[in-house]
Amino acid sequence: xxxxxxxxxxxxxxxxxxxxxxxGAMHVTLxxxxxxxxxxxxxxxxxxxxxxxxxxxFTEVPDITARIxxxxxxxxxxxxxxxxxxxxxxxxxxxxxxxxxxxxCGEWIESHALHIFLLHAPDFLGLxxxxxxxxxxxxxxxxxxxxxxxxxxLMRIIGGRExxxxxxxxxxxHRAPTRAELAxxxxxxxxxxxxxxxxxxFVASLPTPEIxxxxxxxxLAEPDRYAxxxxxxRSSDGLDLGPHAFxxxxxEEQVAHSTxxxxxxxxxxxxxxxxxxxxxxxxxxxxxxxxxxxAAAGLxxxxxxxxxxxxxxxxxxxxxxxxxxxLLAGYVPPDPPAVDxxxxxxxxxxxxxxxxxxxxxRYAIDGDGTITAAEIVPPTSQNQxxxxxxxxxxxxxxxxxxxDELRRRCEHAIRNHDPCISCATHFLTLEVDRR
Amino acid sequence: xxxVVVGVGNAWRGDDAAGLEVARLVAAxxxxxxxxxxxxxxxxxxxxLWAGARAAVVVDAASSGAPPGTVxxxxxxxxxxxxxxxxxxxxAFGVAEAVELARALGRLPAALEVVAIEGACFDHGAGLSPxxxxxxxxxxxxxxxxxxxxxxxx
Numbered sequence: 001x002x003x004x005x006x007x008x009x010x011x012x013x014x015x016x017x018x019x020x021x022x023x024g025a026m027h028v029t030l031x032x033x034x035x036x037x038x039x040x041x042x043x044x045x046x047x048x049x050x051x052x053x054x055x056x057x058f059t060e061v062p063d064i065t066a067r068i069x070x071x072x073x074x075x076x077x078x079x080x081x082x083x084x085x086x087x088x089x090x091x092x093x094x095x096x097x098x099x100x101x102x103x104x105c106g107e108w109i110e111s112h113a114l115h116i117f118l119l120h121a122p123d124f125l126g127l128x129x130x131x132x133x134x135x136x137x138x139x140x141x142x143x144x145x146x147x148x149x150x151x152x153x154l155m156r157i158i159g160g161r162e163x164x165x166x167x168x169x170x171x172x173x174h175r176a177p178t179r180a181e182l183a184x185x186x187x188x189x190x191x192x193x194x195x196x197x198x199x200x201x202f203v204a205s206l207p208t209p210e211i212x213x214x215x216x217x218x219x220l221a222e223p224d225r226y227a228x229x230x231x232x233x234r235s236s237d238g239l240d241l242g243p244h245a246f247x248x249x250x251x252e253e254q255v256a257h258s259t260x261x262x263x264x265x266x267x268x269x270x271x272x273x274x275x276x277x278x279x280x281x282x283x284x285x286x287x288x289x290x291x292x293x294x295a296a297a298g299l300x301x302x303x304x305x306x307x308x309x310x311x312x313x314x315x316x317x318x319x320x321x322x323x324x325x326x327l328l329a330g331y332v333p334p335d336p337p338a339v340d341x342x343x344x345x346x347x348x349x350x351x352x353x354x355x356x357x358x359x360x361x362r363y364a365i366d367g368d369g370t371i372t373a374a375e376i377v378p379p380t381s382q383n384q385x386x387x388x389x390x391x392x393x394x395x396x397x398x399x400x401x402x403x404d405e406l407r408r409r410c411e412h413a414i415r416n417h418d419p420c421i422s423c424a425t426h427f428l429t430l431e432v433d434r435r
Numbered sequence: 436x437x438x439v440v441v442g443v444g445n446a447w448r449g450d451d452a453a454g455l456e457v458a459r460l461v462a463a464x465x466x467x468x469x470x471x472x473x474x475x476x477x478x479x480x481x482x483x484l485w486a487g488a489r490a491a492v493v494v495d496a497a498s499s500g501a502p503p504g505t506v507x508x509x510x511x512x513x514x515x516x517x518x519x520x521x522x523x524x525x526x527a528f529g530v531a532e533a534v535e536l537a538r539a540l541g542r543l544p545a546a547l548e549v550v551a552i553e554g555a556c557f558d559h560g561a562g563l564s565p566x567x568x569x570x571x572x573x574x575x576x577x578x579x580x581x582x583x584x585x586x587x588x589x
Contacts, residue, residue, distance in 0.1 A: 114477075131532075134536055138541075142540060145480065149483070
C-alpha cells in the first residue's frame with residue numbers, strides 16, 4: 001500500500017492519451033482521497049462534417065462521411081446510405097444487403113483486431129506497447145496481424161481500397177466483386193479461423209480487475225441475426241425504437257471541457273453502446289462458434305465488467321470471421337450492383353453498429369436531392385459520459401496507488417471502450433461578444 | 436527480390452506526401468529486381484511489404500523540429516527508431532511502431548534503412564513545399580541509383 005498523500009488534493013493529468021484513435025486528455029481531481037472531478041477532455045478540433053454536408057448532393061454522403069474515420073469508414077458509409085435510402089423510399093435487394101454485411105464484417109475484424117491486440121492487450125500485462133507484448137507472445141501477435149490483414153483484404157476487395165473505400169453508393173455498390181475476386185479474402189479468412197477461435201480464451205486469460213458496473217445497454221437488434229448493418233434499437237431498460245425516434249429517447253449536450261457532445265437518455269441517465277451492449281442484448285444470435293467460445297471464456301449471458309470488453313470483442317471477431325465465411329460461401333454478386341434511388345423532399349434516418357457501437361445518421365433533402373440538414377451521432381460521444389463514470393469508479397478503487405500507476409489504470413479504463421475521438425468531435429461553441 | 440522501396444504518407448496532406456512522391460519517382464525509373472510500394476494509411480502490415488526481400492528502404496515524412504527538407508537516415512537494424520519521429524497522430528500504427536513490432540517478431544530484413552524527410556506544411560490539399568520537393572528529388576535520385584545497382588545484369 002502506498003503512503004497517504006502528503007497533500008489533501010491530488011491532480012492527475014494525462015495531456016495526450018496514447019493508443020486511442022484521436023486526440024484526448026484526462027483530468028482527475030482528488031481531495032482528501034475522494035474523487036472531486038473526472039473529465040475526459042476531447043480537444044481534437046471540431047470537424048464540421050454536418051455543416052459542410054449541407055448543400056451537397058444526396059449521393060455524396062458515403063464518400064464524404066467515410067472521411068470522418070480511417071478506422072471505421074464502412075460504418076459511416078453504411079449508416080449514411082441507410083439514412084439516404086430511407087429518405088428516398090428505396091429498398092435494396094437481399095444480395096446487396098448481404099454484400100454490405102460482408103463488407104462490414106471486414107471492418108469489424110480489422111478494427112477489433114487492431115484494438116484488442118495492438119492497443120488494448122498490453123494494458124492487462126502492465127506493458128507499454130504491442131512490441132513488448134510481441135516479445136512475450138509472438139504467436140499471438142503474428143496471428144493478430146494476419147487476422148487484421150484478412151479483414152483489410154475483405155475491405156479492399158469489396159470497397160476498392162482498405163481505408164476510405166470508394167465503391168459504396170446510395171442504393172448499393174458501384175461494382176460487385178466477382179466470386180473469383182473474393183477468393184483471396186476467403187483463403188485469408190480460412191487461414192485465420194483457428195487463431196480467431198483461440199483468441200477469446202487468450203484475452204480471457206489476461207489478468208482483469210473484477211469490477212461490476214450497471215450501465216443501461218443500447219444496441220441494435222434483429223430477430224434473425226447479430227445486428228450489424230441495421231435493425232431496431234433496443235435497450236436493457238426496454239426501449240424498442242426505429243431510427244426516426246432516436247431523438248425522442250436520447251439527447252446530446254455540449255460540455256465545456258470537450259469538443260465532443262455528450263449523449264444521455266432523455267430521462268437523464270447515461271447509457272453504453274458497443275460490444276458489451278450488443279453482447280448483452282443479442283448474444284443468442286452469435287454464430288455457434290462464437291457462442292461456444294464465449295461460454296468457454298467464462299462470459300455469461302451479460303458482461304458488466306468493462307475490463308472484459310476485450311473478451312467480448314474477441315468473441316465478436318470470431319463471429320465476424322464465421323459470418324463472413326458463411327456469406328462468402330453463399331455469395332451471389334448483386335446484379336445490378338445498386339438499385340435506382342430517386343430523390344424526393346424528405347427526412348431519412350438510418351443506423352448501424354460500428355465496431356464501437358451505434359452510429360446514427362439523419363438527413364433532410366429537398367426535391368432535387370440537395371442536402372438541407374445533416375445530423376451524425378457517433379458511438380464515442382454516446383459513451384463519453386459512461387467513460388467518465390468508469391474513470392470515476394477506477395479512481396475511487398485505485399486512489400491509493402501512486403500517480404503513475406493510477407494514471408496507467410485510468411488510461412486502461414478509457415481504452416476499455418476503444419474510443420474513437422476523431423469521430424466524436426464535431427461541435428464548437430462560438431461566443432460572440434457584442435458591445 | 437533484392438530491394439524493396441516503400442514510400443509512406445498521405446497524398447492529400449502537403450509534405451506528408453514526401454515518401455509517396457519518392458516512391459513514384461523511383462518507380463518511374465522502373466529498375467528490375469526492385470519492388471516499389473506506395474503505402475498510405477495504417478502501417479501495421481509494413482513487414483509484409485518487405486517479406487522475402489534482402490533489403491528495404493522506407494521513406495516517410497518527419498516532424499522532428501529540424502529545418503524543412505532535412506533528410507535523416509536511420510539504420511533500423513542497428514537500434515530502435517525514435518517512435519515520435521514519423522508519428523503525426525495517435526491513429527493506429529506509424530512507421531517506427533511497425534518497425535519495432537517487426538523487430539519484436541523477428542521480421543526485419545537483413546538491411547533496413549528508414550529515411551525521414553522533414554516536412555514544413557501538412558495542410559489539407561497543399562503540395563510539397565520547395566525545400567521538401569528538393570529533398571524528395573535528391574532522395575529519389577540516390578535510391579534510383581542504388582536500385583539500378585541492384586538490378587540483375589542484362
